[in-house]
Amino acid sequence: RKSIVAVVGRPNVGKSTLFNALAGEMISIVKDTPGITRDRIYADVTWLDRAFTLIDTGGIEPDSSDIILSQMREQAQIAIDTADVILFMVDVKQGLVDSDSKVADMLRRSHKPVVLVVNKVDDFDKFMPDVYEFYNLGIGDPHPISAANRMGLGDLLDEVISHF
Ligand code: GDP
Ligand code: MG
Numbered sequence: 162r163k164s165i166v167a168v169v170g171r172p173n174v175g176k177s178t179l180f181n182a183l184a185g186e187m188i189s190i191v192k193d194t195p196g197i198t199r200d201r202i203y204a205d206v207t208w209l210d211r212a213f214t215l216i217d218t219g220g221i222e223p224d225s226s227d228i229i230l231s232q233m234r235e236q237a238q239i240a241i242d243t244a245d246v247i248l249f250m251v252d253v254k255q256g257l258v259d260s261d262s263k264v265a266d267m268l269r270r271s272h273k274p275v276v277l278v279v280n281k282v283d284d285f286d287k288f289m290p291d292v293y294e295f296y297n298l299g300i301g302d303p304h305p306i307s308a309a310n311r312m313g314l315g316d317l318l319d320e321v322i323s324h325f
Contacts, residue, residue, distance in 0.1 A: 164213040164325045166206075167240035168278075169268075170250035171229060171260060172219070175280040179250065179308040180204065180217035183318075208318040211325060216244065230260045237264050241271040246324045248317075249300065250278045253291050257298070265298040274324040278317060279303045283310055 168176045184204035202217045218236040240247045249268055251261050268275045279295055282288045282305035295303040304320060306313035 163205075164211075164245040165216065165243055166213050166246045166248060166321055167216040167218060167236075167244035168248045168250060169218055169233065169236045169240050169264070170248075170278075171233060171252070171255075171258065174250045174252040174255075175308045176250050177217055177219065179248075179278070179280065179306070179314075180215060182308055182311050182314060183215055206318075208322055211322040213245075213322070213325070216240075226260065230263060233260055233264045234267060237267050241268070241273055244273065246274045246276060246321055247271075248276050248278050248321070250280050251295055251298075251303075252281050253279050253288050253305070254281045256291065257294055262298060265300050269300050275300050276317070276320050276324070277301055277303045279305045280308050282313065283307045285312070 168180060170176055180202065183206050204215045204217075206213055206215045218239070237247075247268060249265065251257070277295060277298060277300050279292050282292060285305060289305065292303050292305045304313065304317050306317055308314075
């Protein structure tokens with residue numbers, strides 16, 4: 162069967178923006194209006210000669226950090242149960258947040274392949290020092306991207322398909 166790749170991470174880190182950039186169409190709704198990405202959304206992606214199904218995750222718009230964390234855990238558990246590779250996305254502009262560390266622990270314990278994606282690195286030279294902070298999550302090398310500017314996506318996809 163086709164490999165499954167799921168994107169998980171806090172609200173507003175840019176999961177749907179990445180999904181749309183890779184899916185090549187406006188399929189998943191990027192947040193400008195609250196209450197987005199109610200359900201998981203699927204796209205077929207091909208990179209080099211490898212095809213996989215990409216899953217965007219979201220949920221109801223959370224209004225407290227408790228809800229954010231429980232929603233992230235739920236997303237992560239679904240990804241652990243269904244995906245072959247998990248993209249764990251964090252936001253360089255927000256830095257390392259406590260809920261990121263908690264979900265990273267959960268993903269690490271699952272022993273699934275996890276690719277740590279650091280989004281909103283709109284200027285690689287300027288923000289690289291901030292990217293290194295995410296080594297502290299203990300789930301491997303951070304992969305800087307700018308989903309909005311479609312930077313770093315080739316290297317990211319190379320890394321993803323290396324796990325199939
Ligand atoms: P999601 O909740 O994780 O799905 O996040 P969205 O994809 O809906 O994006 C949340 C916000 O972050 C939107 O305003 C996006 O335009 C913005 N965003 C996404 N990717 C980038 C990026 O690479 N750089 C910057 N500066 N903003 C981004
Ligand atoms: Mg979304």
